[in-house]
Amino acid sequence: MEPKIVIDSLSYTFADGTRALREINLQIRPNQVFVLFGPARSGKTTLLRLLNRLSDLTEGSQISGTITFNGRNIFAEGTDVITLRRKISMVFAVPTPLPGTIRDNMTYSLRMAGIRDRSVLDDRTVTALQQAALWDEVKDRLDDSAFALSGGQKQRLCLARSLAMQPEVILLDNPTSGLDPLSTAMVEESLVILKQKYTVIIVPHSVQQAARIADSAAFMLNGELVEIGDKDLFINPADQRTEDYVTGRFG
Amino acid sequence: MTAERRNNIATILITLVAAVVVIPIVFVIAFVIIQGMGMISWEFITSAPTNGMREGGIGPALLGTILLTLGTAIVAMPLAIGAAIYLAEYAPNNWVTRQVRLAIVNLAGIPSIVYGLFGLGMFVLFLGTGTSILAGSLTLGLMTLPVVISTAEEAILSVPPEFRTVSLSLGATKWQTIRNHVLPHATPGIITGVILGLSRAAGETAPILFTVAAFYLPELPKSIMDQTMALPYHLYVISTQVPGMPTEIQYATALVLLLVVLLLTTFATIVRTIMRRRREW
Numbered sequence: 027m028e029p030k031i032v033i034d035s036l037s038y039t040f041a042d043g044t045r046a047l048r049e050i051n052l053q054i055r056p057n058q059v060f061v062l063f064g065p066a067r068s069g070k071t072t073l074l075r076l077l078n079r080l081s082d083l084t085e086g087s088q089i090s091g092t093i094t095f096n097g098r099n100i101f102a103e104g105t106d107v108i109t110l111r112r113k114i115s116m117v118f119a120v121p122t123p124l125p126g127t128i129r130d131n132m133t134y135s136l137r138m139a140g141i142r143d144r145s146v147l148d149d150r151t152v153t154a155l156q157q158a159a160l161w162d163e164v165k166d167r168l169d170d171s172a173f174a175l176s177g178g179q180k181q182r183l184c185l186a187r188s189l190a191m192q193p194e195v196i197l198l199d200n201p202t203s204g205l206d207p208l209s210t211a212m213v214e215e216s217l218v219i220l221k222q223k224y225t226v227i228i229v230p231h232s233v234q235q236a237a238r239i240a241d242s243a244a245f246m247l248n249g250e251l252v253e254i255g256d257k258d259l260f261i262n263p264a265d266q267r268t269e270d271y272v273t274g275r276f277g
Numbered sequence: 278m279t280a281e282r283r284n285n286i287a288t289i290l291i292t293l294v295a296a297v298v299v300i301p302i303v304f305v306i307a308f309v310i311i312q313g314m315g316m317i318s319w320e321f322i323t324s325a326p327t328n329g330m331r332e333g334g335i336g337p338a339l340l341g342t343i344l345l346t347l348g349t350a351i352v353a354m355p356l357a358i359g360a361a362i363y364l365a366e367y368a369p370n371n372w373v374t375r376q377v378r379l380a381i382v383n384l385a386g387i388p389s390i391v392y393g394l395f396g397l398g399m400f401v402l403f404l405g406t407g408t409s410i411l412a413g414s415l416t417l418g419l420m421t422l423p424v425v426i427s428t429a430e431e432a433i434l435s436v437p438p439e440f441r442t443v444s445l446s447l448g449a450t451k452w453q454t455i456r457n458h459v460l461p462h463a464t465p466g467i468i469t470g471v472i473l474g475l476s477r478a479a480g481e482t483a484p485i486l487f488t489v490a491a492f493y494l495p496e497l498p499k500s501i502m503d504q505t506m507a508l509p510y511h512l513y514v515i516s517t518q519v520p521g522m523p524t525e526i527q528y529a530t531a532l533v534l535l536l537v538v539l540l541l542t543t544f545a546t547i548v549r550t551i552m553r554r555r556r557e558w
Contacts, residue, residue: 080446085370112448122439124458125556134457135447184443191448 041086064246115188121180123172158186178209313528325495341505348414361429385423413489421474432466465552472545
């Protein structure tokens with residue numbers, strides 16, 4: 027199967043000279059849950075933010091290498107970043123609803139893309155909320171403030187809000203960091219359904235979560251990619267460092 | 278000396294300092310109210326001065342000040358808010374931008390008479406507006422710019438950065454993000470800045486001295502190219518230039534000027550409070 031995303035000798039340096047990523051090579055196939063795991067400051071979030079060029083917001087950083095999405099280098103001159111972000115959508119670690127109602131949040135990306143048709147907006151809202159397993163809880167209060175939701179509901183709203191754009195790839199940066207086990211389970215379950223339609227790239231909350239949800243996984247350490255594999259990576263890692271991390275010897 | 282005693286002494290000293298600041302203000306306002314209150318009437322604030330300004334009211338001056346304040350708002354608001362958006366959202370963080378910020382801070386500290394002279398040279402003479410409401414509004418607007426830019430920029434920067442990141446990640450353009458998720462939340466702060474700037478402009482004498490203010494002009498202005506009387510300058514004139522001026526009229530004029538400024542600041546406070554209460558996060 028054609029890979030959805032190809033990362034080729036990608037390096038990334040912050041303005042202060044810190045090297046966040048070194049020579050990353052990675053291929054991500056479509057319709058699977060791809061897990062990027064490793065200890066803090068290993069470059070996972072930085073890599074996620076590069077994938078839809080939210081990294082543009084960080085002034086003065088330097089990028090070398092390429093990320094190819096659907097056959098095109100996203101760093102090439104003339105890349106339409108707005109369209110890229112509609113196709114590769116991000117859910118952040120801290121659930122951040124935008125001020126406004128649940129419906130406002132759900133339709134924001136569509137309205138910004140110029141869609142005005144009320145029936146389309148409503149349709150997408152319902153479908154996306156169902157996909158994110160939130161519909162039953164909010165169907166009667168779509169016009170209430172998004173800030174009235176619980177933490178777990180907010181995070182599923184953020185996921186649903188991304189899905190409403192009908193992206194091709196969903197980036198999830200530790201989406202269950204602040205959630206209780208029940209909400210975490212709901213998010214994890216929805217991933218199984220989501221991968222049928224989307225490519226899911228996720229930075230997990232823990233090694234245990236990584237092992238539960240991964241179809242493929244990559245272990246990162248100090249900005250380097252140590253090892254790539256499938257579920258087997260958590261049972262039979264090839265690299266000593268991966269084994270030490272997976273078995274809890276450090277991290 | 279124990280820490281507790283030092284704490285008590287500090288509390289007393291700081292309370293004293295606060296009192297030293299507040300008491301004179303209360304005293305001045307009370308004094309003006311007591312001295313001027315008797316004259317205040319609808320008649321006084323609407324009719325023109327008569328008998329060499331020793332009788333009659335302050336109507337033309339009050340109207341002039343209102344017109345000049347509006348003119349200042351029209352000149353300063355779009356420019357200042359635009360500049361604030363540029364500085365907060367678009368300007369690269371480099372040497373040039375830092376110099377621009379420094380220049381704005383310094384402009385806020387320039388004495389108002391310098392703005393007055395600049396207005397005279399630039400608008401009245403060079404651009405040929407003559408002494409007119411237009412020239413006065415431009416000069417006051419210019420003087421107001423730095424204060425409004427600084428407060429508006431601060432208000433824009435205080436909008437949580439996550440809103441920008443999230444909005445951009447949902448495929449919004451930079452301008453859509455600013456329109457939908459930065460400006461609405463910065464509005465209370467921006468309005469506060471605008472009105473504080475306007476209340477300063479309403480009370481200034483020096484900038485209007487050479488650019489718009491008429492010594493005595495009982496008829497009302499017909500266009501923005503006309504001169505007008507204005508409260509601060511009128512107050513200056515009747516306090517120093519008119520022999521045998523009744524003090525009640527002087528204090529009543531001062532009281533009206535105080536009320537105009539107070540009204541503006543109260544309005545700013547109310548707007549800010551209401552909009553803050555509606556904020557959700």
